[in-house]
Amino acid sequence: MRALNHKISRRILLIGCALAPCMTLRAAVAKTSPLADFLRLSAKLTGRANLSAESALIYMRSLKFDRSGKNSNRLARRIVADWYSGQTVESGRMICVDYTGALMWDAMRFARPGGAPGEAGSWALAPTSE
Amino acid sequence: MDLHADLLVIGSGVAGALVACRAAQEGAKVVILEAGPDVDRPAAVMRFQSAYPKTPESAYAQAAFAPHPESDKPYAFYAQKGPHPFGSTYLRQVGGTTWHWLGTAIRLVPADFEMRSRFGLGADWPIAYADLEPWYCRAEQELGVAGDNDDDLGSPRSAPYPIPPIAQSFLDRTWRDALQASNYNVRPTPQARLSTSSSDRPSCRGSASCIPICPIQAKYDATIHVARARSFGARLLTETCANFVECRQDGRVEAVRFTRSDGSTGRIFARVVVIAANAMETPRLLLASASEDFPAGVANRSDQLGRNLMDHPIQLSWALARQKVWPYRGPGATSGIENFRDLKDRAENSALRFEIGNDGWSWPKGAPESTARELALRGLRGQELDAALRAQTSRHIRIAALTEQLPLASNRVTLDRAQIEKTGLPRPAIFYQLDRYIERALANAKHRHEDMFAQIGVEAFWHKDDAQAAGHIMGTARMGADPATSVVDRELRAHAHRNLFIVGAAVFPTGGTANPTLTIAALALRAADAVLAALKE
Numbered sequence: 001m002r003a004l005n006h007k008i009s010r011r012i013l014l015i016g017c018a019l020a021p022c023m024t025l026r027a028a029v030a031k032t033s034p035l036a037d038f039l040r041l042s043a044k045l046t047g048r049a050n051l052s053a054e055s056a057l058i059y060m061r062s063l064k065f066d067r068s069g070k071n072s073n074r075l076a077r078r079i080v081a082d083w084y085s086g087q088t089v090e091s092g093r094m095i096c097v098d099y100t101g102a103l104m105w106d107a108m109r110f111a112r113p114g115g116a117p118g119e120a121g122s123w124a125l126a127p128t129s130e
Numbered sequence: 131m132d133l134h135a136d137l138l139v140i141g142s143g144v145a146g147a148l149v150a151c152r153a154a155q156e157g158a159k160v161v162i163l164e165a166g167p168d169v170d171r172p173a174a175v176m177r178f179q180s181a182y183p184k185t186p187e188s189a190y191a192q193a194a195f196a197p198h199p200e201s202d203k204p205y206a207f208y209a210q211k212g213p214h215p216f217g218s219t220y221l222r223q224v225g226g227t228t229w230h231w232l233g234t235a236i237r238l239v240p241a242d243f244e245m246r247s248r249f250g251l252g253a254d255w256p257i258a259y260a261d262l263e264p265w266y267c268r269a270e271q272e273l274g275v276a277g278d279n280d281d282d283l284g285s286p287r288s289a290p291y292p293i294p295p296i297a298q299s300f301l302d303r304t305w306r307d308a309l310q311a312s313n314y315n316v317r318p319t320p321q322a323r324l325s326t327s328s329s330d331r332p333s334c335r336g337s338a339s340c341i342p343i344c345p346i347q348a349k350y351d352a353t354i355h356v357a358r359a360r361s362f363g364a365r366l367l368t369e370t371c372a373n374f375v376e377c378r379q380d381g382r383v384e385a386v387r388f389t390r391s392d393g394s395t396g397r398i399f400a401r402v403v404v405i406a407a408n409a410m411e412t413p414r415l416l417l418a419s420a421s422e423d424f425p426a427g428v429a430n431r432s433d434q435l436g437r438n439l440m441d442h443p444i445q446l447s448w449a450l451a452r453q454k455v456w457p458y459r460g461p462g463a464t465s466g467i468e469n470f471r472d473l474k475d476r477a478e479n480s481a482l483r484f485e486i487g488n489d490g491w492s493w494p495k496g497a498p499e500s501t502a503r504e505l506a507l508r509g510l511r512g513q514e515l516d517a518a519l520r521a522q523t524s525r526h527i528r529i530a531a532l533t534e535q536l537p538l539a540s541n542r543v544t545l546d547r548a549q550i551e552k553t554g555l556p557r558p559a560i561f562y563q564l565d566r567y568i569e570r571a572l573a574n575a576k577h578r579h580e581d582m583f584a585q586i587g588v589e590a591f592w593h594k595d596d597a598q599a600a601g602h603i604m605g606t607a608r609m610g611a612d613p614a615t616s617v618v619d620r621e622l623r624a625h626a627h628r629n630l631f632i633v634g635a636a637v638f639p640t641g642g643t644a645n646p647t648l649t650i651a652a653l654a655l656r657a658a659d660a661v662l663a664a665l666k667e
Contacts, residue, residue: 123460
């Protein structure tokens with residue numbers, strides 16, 4: 001479950017307006033747009049479908065994604081790092097984009113994002129999903 | 131705006147809340163001043179989840195009126211005057227710093243009260259462990275401390291813990307089994323965290339975010355006693371900062387001036403005043419209250435106010451275990467090694483308290499995010515990345531050794547009068563340094579950690595080069611029998627000010643190696659008796 005907060009919403013508004021005035025997020029994804037391309041590439045690199053369009057907008061902007069195809073191996077690694085950690089480097093500073101939706105939790109499987117209650121005493125046993 | 135009260139409590143953290151609660155319950159008219167705001171718990175959880183870096187303060191909005199120090203910006207709040215920047219932080223909000231404490235509720239050991247007579251170091255407390263022991267029991271009741279009655283951890287007990295122990299983690303038991311044949315005794319940690327649900331609070335469900343916030347209040351925080359105090363009739367004024375304590379020539383505190391976040395000001399007249407504003411804000415307020423009659427500040431004839439600033443400098447070490455231990459689950463720490471806190475050679479070698487972390491490498495490295503980034507930036511992808519991330523993070527262990535910092539008169543809080551906060555208080559200035567006793571302690575801790583890692587079996591290990599701040603701010607208004615060398619007496623009453631008391635860790639003459647909150651609570655409950663007696667004077 002994602003924690004979509006006001007900070008992210010404001011970013012989406014700004015980025016969305018920069019991309020294509022009056023274009024809704026769904027429309028941006030549906031058409032062949034930079035966002036759609038970025039999501040397709042991200043899905044390929046991470047092996048996950050159903051990636052968050054809101055997060056994609058932020059990663060795409062901070063990574064300066066080039067839809068012409070001249071994206072380097074270095075950029076590919078950065079894309080994976082961002083989706084897995086839920087963080088990106090924006091203007092030289094690390095920021096949190098999506099903590100609860102970061103792919104690392106899905107990869108680890110034995111731990112959940114902090115701040116959400118689980119099962120009492122679960123930490124006393126080895127995880128069942130081995 | 132003029133207010134009148136029987137008892138004024140400045141600060142709504144654990145110390146102030148306990149005193150306010152007791153006094154209000156006995157029928158006193160109590161006013162609590164809190165410089166900061168109320169905190170909305172769900173909003174704070176969301177703020178933490180969106181934060182980078184995830185510091186202890188990251189769940190709590192910075193306030194323009196009464197800002198708080200931040201761990202990742204050591205030069206922003208404090209004016210750092212010494213060779214070593216002071217790194218411990220606190221919160222200014224209803225409930226105080228218990229919002230983000232870990233919850234460890236451990237006692238000092240008897241020798242901690244007698245450092246000077248036993249080891250020729252620091253100062254003796256004017257009370258013995260035996261004097262405080264019944265109050266430790268009361269504090270454990272009030273905070274709801276879960277503990278294991280099989281081992282008193284070096285602090286003799288006259289009553290059992292009120293709540294059964296929090297389960298040790300799988301990770302703890304790995305440490306314990308590996309160190310079985312050694313002299314490192316791994317024991318469950320007493321903590322103010324419900325292991326069974328109460329009528330109004332749920333038991334711990336392993337949210338694994340204790341620092342900075344428990345989303346369900348299974349971990350104790352002082353809003354519990356603030357609410358209880360208010361239910362007995364205490365009045366809470368939030369975003370209201372005390373900035374001057376007015377004293378008569380004979381030392382009697384007449385009134386306290388305050389400023390509110392809306393810019394309005396006022397005075398509170400109270401028969402008794404208790405300052406419970408933590409070991410940074412307490413000297414800050416009293417030093418700022420200098421007058422013709424009290425040129426060095428209120429309660430500072432000894433020149434000890436603000437001095438003897440102590441923390442527990444921490445040696446943090448981490449390792450990649452050979453076996454899977456499944457960290458990043460459960461409370462931040464559920465076990466520790468307590469049998470190095472009371473050795474015979476403390477004159478040379480500091481006591482050490484070892485805290486075993488369930489939180490993987492989050493503290494030293496910002497993992498698991500940092501691990502995910504490292505592996506991805508190396509070029510791993512897909513199932514290979516998933517497997518590597520799981521294989522690595524499942525073996526993250528860390529240990530933190532709390533060392534004992536001795537009181538040094540030169541380690542002190544003063545005022546930077548060139549910078550005045552919106553509250554009217556000058557910025558705190560800190561001169562702080564670590565001495566050879568600490569340097570030796572940190573080096574000893576590194577050796578101990580390596581010894582333990584070798585017995586557990588690790589692929590690699592690392593040490594932080596610098597001491598870490600513990601968030602345990604102590605010593606700046608110390609207790610003592612002699613008014614020439616101390617700020618408060620054994621009842622926590624300020625020397626020369628009969629109706630002024632100070633509660634909180636500012637009064638500790640030495641810090642031992644116990645996380646301070648339980649001792650803060652015990653002292654506050656004990657002082658409440660003296661406060662009630664003073665109200666009758």
